[in-house]
Amino acid sequence: MTDLKPRIFDLADLVKKSEGRGRPYMEFLRVPALSSGIYQLSAGAQDRQAAHDEDEVYFVLKGKAQLVIDGEQSPIARGSILYIPADTNHEFIDIEEDLSLLVFFGSGGPSGAEV
Helix, strand or coil: CCCCCCCCCCCHHHHHHHHHHCEEEEEEECCCCEEEEEECCCCCCCCCCCCCCEEEEEEEEEEEEEEEECCCCEEEEECEEEEEECCCCCEEEEEEEEEEEEEEEEEECCCCCCC
């Protein structure tokens, strides 16, 4: 039996809170099999992440950029849903508009994530 309890989050509140932190990633949920956060990159910013050791899903809340996965480039924008398998090199480049992403990690999130 587990002590985990259901929780309800307000997306607008999470995005607002994450904007004032001065760090690109804010985790708001961590349980043994899942973690979730908000990842934000300003227009023109450089994405400094590396491959993660868990599967990852991004939902683009706002912004426009290119996603590079193992050297292949694809445009992303509001409403895009991105699946990145564990240990896959990926980065956001050519960020034209401030990028805000809802992120889900399988198995509790990447080791060493900045939160």
